[in-house]
Amino acid sequence: xxxxxxxxxxxxxxxxxxxxxxxxxxxxxxxxxxxxxxxxxxxxxxxxxxxxxxxxxxxxxxxxxxxxxxxxxxxxxxxxxxxxxxxxxxxxxxxxxxxxxxxxxxxxxxxxxxxxxxxxxxxxxxxxxxxxxxxxxxxxxxxxxxxxxxxxxxxxxxxxxxxxxxxxxxxxxxxxxxxxxxxxxxxxxxxxxxxxxxxxxxxxxxxxxxxxxxxxxxxxxxxxxxxxxxxxxxxxxxxxxxxxxxxxxxxxxxxxxxxxxxxxxxxxxxxxxxxxxxxxxxxxxxxxxxxxxxxxxxxxxxxxxxxxxxxxxxxxxxxxxxxxxxxxxxxxxxxxxxxxxxxxxxxxxxxxxxxxxxxxxxxxxxxxxxxxxxxxxxxxxxxxxxxxxxxxxxxxxxxxxxxxxxxxxxxxxxxxxxxxxxxxxxxxxxxxxxxxxxxxxxxxx
Amino acid sequence: xxxxxxxxxxxxxxxxxxxxxxxxxxxxxxxxxxxxxxxxxxxxxxxxxxxxxxxxxxxxxxxxxxxxxxxxxxxxxxxxxxxxxxxxxxxxxxxxxxxxxxxxxxxxxxxxxxxxxxxxxxxxxxxxxxxxxxxxxxxxxxxxxxxxxxxxxxxxxxxxxxxxxxxxxxxxxxxxxxxxxxxxxxxxxxxxxxxxxxxxxxxxxxxxxxxxxxxxxxxxxxxxxxxxxxxxxxxxxxxxxxxxxxxxxxxxxxxxxxxxxxxxxxxxxxxxxxxxxxxxxxxxxxxxxxxxxxxxxxxxxxxxxxxxxxxxxxxxxxxxxxxxxxxxxxxxxxxxxxxxxxxxxxxxxxxxxxxxxxxxxxxxxxxxxxxxxxxxxxxxxxxxxxxxxxxxxxxxxx
Numbered sequence: 143x144x145x146x147x148x149x150x151x152x153x154x155x156x157x158x159x160x161x162x163x164x165x166x167x168x169x170x171x172x173x174x175x176x177x178x179x180x181x182x183x184x185x186x187x188x189x190x191x192x193x194x195x196x197x198x199x200x201x202x203x204x205x206x207x208x209x210x211x212x213x214x215x216x217x218x219x220x221x222x223x224x225x226x227x228x229x230x231x232x233x234x235x236x237x238x239x240x241x242x243x244x245x246x247x248x249x250x251x252x253x254x255x256x257x258x259x260x261x262x263x264x265x266x267x268x269x270x271x272x273x274x275x276x277x278x279x280x281x282x283x284x285x286x287x288x289x290x291x292x293x294x295x296x297x298x299x300x301x302x303x304x305x306x307x308x309x310x311x312x313x314x315x316x317x318x319x320x321x322x323x324x325x326x327x328x329x330x331x332x333x334x335x336x337x338x339x340x341x342x343x344x345x346x347x348x349x350x351x352x353x354x355x356x357x358x359x360x361x362x363x364x365x366x367x368x369x370x371x372x373x374x375x376x377x378x379x380x381x382x383x384x385x386x387x388x389x390x391x392x393x394x395x396x397x398x399x400x401x402x403x404x405x406x407x408x409x410x411x412x413x414x415x416x417x418x419x420x421x422x423x424x425x426x427x428x429x430x431x432x433x434x435x436x437x438x439x440x441x442x443x444x445x446x447x448x449x450x451x452x453x454x455x456x457x458x459x460x461x462x463x464x465x466x467x468x469x470x471x472x473x474x475x476x477x478x479x480x481x482x483x484x485x486x487x488x489x490x491x492x493x494x495x496x497x498x499x500x501x502x503x504x505x506x507x508x509x510x511x512x513x514x515x516x517x518x519x520x521x522x523x524x525x526x527x528x529x530x531x532x533x534x535x536x537x538x539x540x541x542x543x544x545x546x547x548x549x550x551x552x553x554x555x556x557x558x559x560x561x562x563x564x565x566x567x568x569x570x571x572x573x574x575x576x577x578x579x580x581x582x583x584x585x586x587x
Numbered sequence: 588x589x590x591x592x593x594x595x596x597x598x599x600x601x602x603x604x605x606x607x608x609x610x611x612x613x614x615x616x617x618x619x620x621x622x623x624x625x626x627x628x629x630x631x632x633x634x635x636x637x638x639x640x641x642x643x644x645x646x647x648x649x650x651x652x653x654x655x656x657x658x659x660x661x662x663x664x665x666x667x668x669x670x671x672x673x674x675x676x677x678x679x680x681x682x683x684x685x686x687x688x689x690x691x692x693x694x695x696x697x698x699x700x701x702x703x704x705x706x707x708x709x710x711x712x713x714x715x716x717x718x719x720x721x722x723x724x725x726x727x728x729x730x731x732x733x734x735x736x737x738x739x740x741x742x743x744x745x746x747x748x749x750x751x752x753x754x755x756x757x758x759x760x761x762x763x764x765x766x767x768x769x770x771x772x773x774x775x776x777x778x779x780x781x782x783x784x785x786x787x788x789x790x791x792x793x794x795x796x797x798x799x800x801x802x803x804x805x806x807x808x809x810x811x812x813x814x815x816x817x818x819x820x821x822x823x824x825x826x827x828x829x830x831x832x833x834x835x836x837x838x839x840x841x842x843x844x845x846x847x848x849x850x851x852x853x854x855x856x857x858x859x860x861x862x863x864x865x866x867x868x869x870x871x872x873x874x875x876x877x878x879x880x881x882x883x884x885x886x887x888x889x890x891x892x893x894x895x896x897x898x899x900x901x902x903x904x905x906x907x908x909x910x911x912x913x914x915x916x917x918x919x920x921x922x923x924x925x926x927x928x929x930x931x932x933x934x935x936x937x938x939x940x941x942x943x944x945x946x947x948x949x950x951x952x953x954x955x956x957x958x959x960x961x962x963x964x965x966x967x968x969x970x971x972x973x974x975x976x977x978x979x980x981x982x983x984x985x
Contacts, residue, residue, distance in 0.1 A: 403611050404982060439978070441608055453967050458906035462914040463977040468608045478609050 143576055144177040146302035146319060148293065148312035152182055152201075154223070155231050158414060159497050160332050163364070163388050164308055166497075169198045170391075170569030176576070179300050181315070183289050185230020186210075189296060203229055206295055265357075269321075272314050272353040275346040282311075283346075290314040297322040303583075304576050308332060310347055313354025320357065324587075326579040329358040331368055336375060337492040340417035352376050359579055362386050362572070364495035365516020371494075384575055387520050389565045390500035396477060398505045398557075403482040406437040407543045410483035410507070412476065412498055413490075415446030420489035420512065420529045425452055427487065429459050430536035435543050436464070443468040443479050480505040484549060485542055488512055489529045499524065500563060503556035508549050510538055520563055523556040589768070589818045589827040590868040590876060591859060592781065594730070594754060595835035597635075597659040597678075598696050599627055599666050600941035602962045606975040614983070617933065617976045622962060624670045631671040634839035639677040641838075641849060645856050646686045653856040654686045654867045657835070658730050661694030661710075661717050662939060675721065682722045688869035689718050691726030691750060697938035698902060700731055700740055701889070702916040710935070711747060728870040730754040732940050734783065734832070734892040735899065738885055741773035741780075750778070752870055754832065756892040757782035761884060768817060768827040770877040774885035779874050783832040783892060787813065792833035796846035804847065807854040811862070818864055826876045828868070832892070894949065902943040907970040912943055914977050918984070925984055933983075937976060945969035 147168070151161030168178055173195045180190040187206050192198065200222055205211035219225040276287055293315030297305075302323070307316030308330045320327040334351055335343035355361050355376055361383045363369040369385050372378045392398070402408070409431070411424045421442065428440040442452065442465070449467070456465040471479060480486075486502035486509045493515035500517060502509050503524065511518055512529040527534050542549040604610075604619040645653050659678065667675040681687045693699060693710035694717060700707045711729075718724050729750045731740055736755035744750045757767030765771075767782040790810070794800045802809070814829060834841065842848040859865045868876060893901040903909055915937055922934045945961040946969045963969040 403608065404978075405985075443608075450967055453970065454906060457910040457970065460906075460910050460913070462910065462917065463974050463981060466608050466975060466978055467971050469971065471609075475607075475609055482609075 143175075143304070143580065144179065144302045145171075145304050145306050145576065146296065146300055146325075147178050147180050147306045147308075148289075148315045148319075149180070149308040150183055150289075150311040152180065153198075154226065155182055155184075159495070160309060162497050163332055163495070165198060166389060166391060166565040167569060167572065168192060169195055170565035171572060172197065173566070174569055174573050176569075176573060179296075179302060181293070181296050182231065183285060183311075186228075187292055187295070188229050189300065201226060201231075206299060268353045268357045269317070271349050272317055272357075275349040275353075276314055278346065286311050286314065290318060293318050294322070303580050304328060306330065307354070307358075310335070310351045310354060313350055313357075317354060317357045326359040326583050327357065328360045328362060328575065328579070329354045330362040330364075331355075331372060331494065332364055333494045334368070334371055334375070336371060337368075337494050338418055340491050348376075358382070359582075360384055360575055362575070364388050366519050367514070367516045368494040384571070386568050386571045386575075387516065387563075388495045388497050388500075389563045389568050390497055390504055390560060391565045392504050392561075397481070399481065400506070401478065401481040404439045406439050407435065407485065407546075408439045408441065408483050409485045409487060409539060410441050410443060410479060410502070411487055411489075412443045412471075412479065412502070413488070415442065415444050415449045415452060417448065418491055418493070419446070420491050421446070421448055421452050422455075423489040423529055423532055423535070424487055425456055425459070425465070426532040427489070427535045427539065428456075428461060428465055430532065431539045431543070432461060432464055434536075434540050438464065438539075438543060440465045441468060441479065441483070442466065443471055443476070445470045476501075480507060483507045484546075484553075485510065485539055487535065487539075488515065488517070489535065490515055491529050493517065500560050503553075503560040506553040506557040508542060508553040509556060510535055521556065521559055523552055523559045588864055588866060588876075589814065589829055590866050590873070591814070592656070592828050592830045592868060592870055592873065593654070594656040594658065594690065594830070594832045594870060595837075596730075596833070597657055597663050597835045599623070599630070599660070599663045600696065600939040601662055601666075601936045602626070603942070603972045603976055605968075606972045606979065608975055608978070611975065611979040611982055617979060618936065619962075623666060626962075627666045627670040630836060630840050631667075631674045633844070634836050635671070635674045636677060637844070637849065638835065638838040638852075639674070639681060641853055643677070643681055643684070645853070646681070646684045649856055649860060651686055652860055652867065654688075654869045654872075656688035656690055656728070656869050657681075658690035658692050659718075660692065660696040661714055662696060662936065664717060664721060679722060682724060686869075688728065688871055689722055689724040689726055690754065690870065691715055691718065691729045693732055695935045695938050696732050696940055697935070698732060698735070698912065698940050698943070699916075699938060700735065700743075701899070701903070702912065703919055704743065706916075706919055706938075708743065708747065710938075711744075715749075725749065728752040728754060728781075733902075735889055736886055736891075737889040738774045738887060741775065741778045745773075745775070745777050751874060752779035752781060754781045754830070754870060755783070755886075756890050756897055757785055757830070758890045758897050761886055761890065765882070765884075768829060769825070769879075770828055770873050770881050772881045772883040774883055776883045779877070779881070780884060781828065781830050781870055781873060783830050785892070787829065788831045788833050791831065791848075791851075792837045792841065795837075795842045795848055795851070805851065807851050807858045810851075810855065811858040811865070814859070814865065815862060825879045828873050828876075900949065901947050902940055905946065905948050905966075907946045907948075907966065908943045911946060911970060911973050911977070914974070918977065918981060921984055922980070930980065930983055933980060937973070937980070942969070942973050946973070 149164045152164050178192045188203050190201050205214050297319035305316050305319045305327045309332050316327050335347040355378050363385050369383050413419045415421045486507045488499045488511045490512045495516035499509045499511050509524040511524050513526050518526045525538050601618045602622050694713040715726050729744050734756045767784045771780040889899050922931050946966045948966045
């Protein structure tokens with residue numbers, strides 16, 4: 143079975159959990175014999191034919207244009223990274239597309255695929271909902287437009303059984319590929335605009351999300367929490383939603399042994415410093431805990447649009463050198479910071495899943511996770527607290543600091559528990575979903 | 588008679604590395620040796636060496652009639668020795684002429700006066716010892732970091748044996764109708780006060796190369812004419828002192844060589860000494876030349892020479908600055924109890940005022956000056972590195 147997969151992130155092109163999740167899913171699917179042609183927002187017009195497990199790290203590359211590919215094959219690269227830089231994977235795609243071009247494109251596709259008499263009224267409406275809203279001059283919108291324009295070629299030139307699109311950025315591409323090929327479409331919800339914005343968010347994104355979900359044959363939701371959101375906010379028919387939880391698999395070269403930085407208890411926030419992740423609640427918790435345990439160390443690891451605000455507020459609260467910012471951390475630095483932490487806090491306001499706590503637990507770090515998260519559905523050996531209940535979070539941390547043996551025990555139990563939450567299980571569910579869609583497709587044709 | 592009193596501040600801080608939480612415990616140096624070396628060698632080339640040479644020539648040319656004063660921080664002397672020993676030698680040569688006064692200050696160019704009196708007195712005494720050792724010079728005039736001054740400082744300096752004068756800013760809100768051209772006394776009338784004439788000082792230090800400035804270009808003749816004009820003020824044969832105080836890096840670094848700053852300085856003493864009622868003297872000589880009852884001035888609140896405000900707001904105004912400096916001084920007692928010389932040295936290197944200056948968030952034109960002097964992208968970055976350094980320091984304390 144062969145999948146045409148659209149995603150916006152994949153290591154090393156990564157900014158958050160989406161890339162981590164796609165990596166885990168794709169790797170496990172490959173090990174179960176699924177072939178995947180992966181399309182990323184690269185600078186050059188390439189795709190990645192992934193056929194075996196190790197391909198997730200080497201990312202074999204093919205230019206869609208045979209002439210370009212021939213030239214590319216003669217290039218010598220010193221390593222994978224250099225080859226990926228050549229095709230522009232370490233950067234977001236640079237978009238030079240003009241509004242005029244995208245309008246022209248829509249007119250062309252409309253003529254070609256959407257004006258025939260076979261197209262239903264409902265289908266036309268969804269297509270309009272997507273095209274009308276994929277408009278805007280922002281960098282991201284232009285990149286999505288360009289990615290969608292390219293999807294037309296991928297959809298026509300490649301051969302596949304199922305289309306799989308991750309998050310709204312690739313839904314328009316998924317829709318287009320389905321229209322062109324008539325193959326079943328799976329959209330995978332890692333987060334909705336409601337989660338990201340921590341409020342109503344961007345109307346255009348909602349509409350594109352809605353159109354994508356409506357047009358898809360199946361919707362994968364990363365949690366019950368997210369499935370509820372999809373049903374209530376987007377009015378999606380329950381029958382087409384499948385809940386497949388994310389997972390976490392430790393790679394072989396990871397070192398999870400403790401390596402302390404501070405003698406004092408070390409509490410960690412790890413993620414984007416943005417409204418969705420609740421960094422301000424973390425600061426409130428730190429202030430409360432430091433009144434009782436003035437030696438504790440709170441680390442805020444990551445970057446984001448709220449960094450400056452949080453930094454200034456931590457200074458005004460006079461938290462001395464007990465509240466520290468790391469800035470952006472690369473993978474090996476993330477490993478180091480997890481090895482140094484005793485307690486991990488995920489105070490997200492809305493977290494569709496949340497892989498980071500699984501990773502923290504895999505390192506034996508005792509975790510406190512927001513009840514408003516999908517990950518809370520899959521783990522038992524962690525504290526689950528409402529993101530707004532900073533008093534309870536502070537009390538819990540105080541309790542753990544005062545009882546290090548309990549803290550260590552829960553950390554250990556969590557590690558054992560997380561080791562059973564493997565990507566293989568999630569991949570198997572996805573594989574079954576593919577299989578049933580493929581047989582439905584064969585029956586209907 | 589109007590005496591021009593030149594005092595130049597020579598200072599280089601130890602800039603911090605881009606410290607990360609993960610560096611804590613590595614026991615490596617917190618300071619950016621590469622950058623500090625680069626800056627020192629660059630400033631040596633553009634400023635210290637050529638300006639020292641120029642001043643030495645001028646001193647020889649005018650046979651004792653051209654005089655100047657330097658205040659050189661301990662952190663600058665240390666970095667001369669590490670990265671540009673020839674600079675220290677050229678300063679020593681200048682001092683040997685007898686026409687140069689060396690001024691006392693805190694060894695680490697710190698704000699310890701405001702946070703830790705004992706530490707302040709220790710740093711003052713360390714600096715005096717260093718000047719003895721490097722220049723064979725016993726300091727009698729004091730300048731506190733960034734000319735920060737308040738009444739309390741004069742008490743501490745009076746109680747420290749040997750100091751007779753203090754240099755500070757000629758702040759309008761203190762002087763009011765009075766002229767900074769006179770020597771004054773502190774509030775308890777036991778210390779001589781010399782006040783910077785900021786308008787003419789800043790004409791050289793800040794405005795010299797500014798093409799938007801109506802007086803551009805500033806020639807030594809024009810400048811001397813302005814000074815001459817000052818002597819027209821009613822002064823009943825009282826000796827006047829024109830205190831031109833500025834960063835030494837003005838020459839060749841803040842004002843580049845192609846601005847003509849060296850030509851200006853080279854011609855200036857000759858222009859002055861052409862006129863019989865103008866001359867030069869050093870800060871400590873003002874004591875013997877002050878031929879009148881010196882009025883006493885009270886500074887109840889701290890003043891400084893920085894920015895428009897001339898207060899402490901360049902270093903301790905925003906929350907980042909306050910949290911950083913309070914945390915640092917909160918650690919000093921423990922560092923001293925620990926008795927580890929290396930850690931104490933590190934804490935003192937962190938006490939240099941520049942670290943807090945980099946965290947300044949004041950905007951308007953002053954913000955530009957802060958940005959110009961900062962090795963970091965933003966005040967927030969400077970704060971992150973500093974607070975991380977303090978976490979590291981405390982961890983090393985055990």
